[in-house]
Amino acid sequence: MRLNDLLTAIEATPIATAVRESTWLFPTIESVHVLSIVLVVGTIMIVDLRLINVASRRRSVSGLMRETLPWTWGAFVCAVITGGLLFSSSAMKYAHNWQFEAKMVMLLLAGINMAIFHLGSYRSVTLWDRDSMTPTPARIAGGVSLAIWVTVVSLGRWIGFATN
Amino acid sequence: MMISAFCEWLSNTAVSMVIQNVYWIIPTVQTVHILAIATVMASVVMLDFRLLGVAARSQTLPELAHRFLPWIWGAVVVLLVSGSILITAEPGRDLLNEVFYLKMSLLACVLVLTFGFQLLVRRGGEFWEHRRMIARVTAVVSLVLWVGIVFCGRWIAYVAHG
Numbered sequence: 001m002r003l004n005d006l007l008t009a010i011e012a013t014p015i016a017t018a019v020r021e022s023t024w025l026f027p028t029i030e031s032v033h034v035l036s037i038v039l040v041v042g043t044i045m046i047v048d049l050r051l052i053n054v055a056s057r058r059r060s061v062s063g064l065m066r067e068t069l070p071w072t073w074g075a076f077v078c079a080v081i082t083g084g085l086l087f088s089s090s091a092m093k094y095a096h097n098w099q100f101e102a103k104m105v106m107l108l109l110a111g112i113n114m115a116i117f118h119l120g121s122y123r124s125v126t127l128w129d130r131d132s133m134t135p136t137p138a139r140i141a142g143g144v145s146l147a148i149w150v151t152v153v154s155l156g157r158w159i160g161f162a163t164n
Numbered sequence: 165m166m167i168s169a170f171c172e173w174l175s176n177t178a179v180s181m182v183i184q185n186v187y188w189i190i191p192t193v194q195t196v197h198i199l200a201i202a203t204v205m206a207s208v209v210m211l212d213f214r215l216l217g218v219a220a221r222s223q224t225l226p227e228l229a230h231r232f233l234p235w236i237w238g239a240v241v242v243l244l245v246s247g248s249i250l251i252t253a254e255p256g257r258d259l260l261n262e263v264f265y266l267k268m269s270l271l272a273c274v275l276v277l278t279f280g281f282q283l284l285v286r287r288g289g290e291f292w293e294h295r296r297m298i299a300r301v302t303a304v305v306s307l308v309l310w311v312g313i314v315f316c317g318r319w320i321a322y323v324a325h326g
Binding site: 027030031034035037038039041042043045046055056063067068071150153154157158161 | 190191192194195198199201202203204205206207209210219222231235311314315317318319321322
């Protein structure tokens with residue numbers, strides 16, 4: 001099946017049709033999407049700002065992550081579900097929009113950055129958990145993460161302008 | 165009538181024209197606005213769920229308030245400035261919109277509530293630890309108001325007249 005056939009099939013599903021044709025469904029789902037994203041980005045910022053030694057410097061890194069990550073993942077699942085619903089309503093339009101494509105690439109990069117951090121410097125976190133100055137790889141991971149998520153929010157906003 | 169005349173005047177000023185005509189200003193300012201909301205919402209969730217007794221119990225309420233309240237107030241200033249720029253660009257979109265006034269009313273309520281919380285928490289955490297019911301109601305009202313503000317923000321775009 002070619003990509004465009006798949007996109008057309010997604011748009012033809014009852015759910016996609018309902019989101020597209022209803023006057024209130026799209027804005028409501030979009031509001032939940034925004035709420036989810038601000039929680040994803042906000043809780044990630046708490047950890048990133050600790051990693052680059054700007055905030056929460058007296059808190060242990062692992063403790064901080066235990067407090068924030070359940071919120072990050074819960075909100076991320078909500079963002080994916082609501083984002084999928086919004087995408088389905090005009091799958092063809094979004095899939096061929098470069099801001100949307102770039103946003104997906106950025107999410108992938110965020111995942112890779114996180115994986116590198118977890119498999120790399122975070123393995124030795126017990127050695128620097130309470131240090132107010134984190135090791136260089138952790139600082140880089142935090143800085144890169146901040147830059148990626150600011151870009152994700154920016155691209156998300158641009159999708160609305162480019163496809164309207 | 166007076167408000168629509170004001171909107172008409174504001175949208176014809178040089179500042180408004182520049183913001184309208186330089187294509188990247190509005191999306192960029194909106195991005196800053198959303199990032200500031202992210203700062204507020206994450207801080208509010210941490211504080212209010214601690215107030216409910218659910219989250220971040222490794223820290224006392226005054227400690228947590230000391231950590232997050234400055235971020236909330238700083239982000240509110242960024243929100244007011246970026247929001248004002250957006251109003252200047254398209255006054256009618258906001259000032260002739262019921263949802264905008266609802267959003268501002270909810271904001272006024274939650275800022276008063278947050279300020280009150282801050283004054284009481286300065287006296288120490290005992291006030292809140294000994295009044296569990298007041299703590300729970302404060303947390304729930306604060307969360308409901310902030311979620312309402314986020315929803316109104318998105319709905320302004322869908323009921324715009326101007």
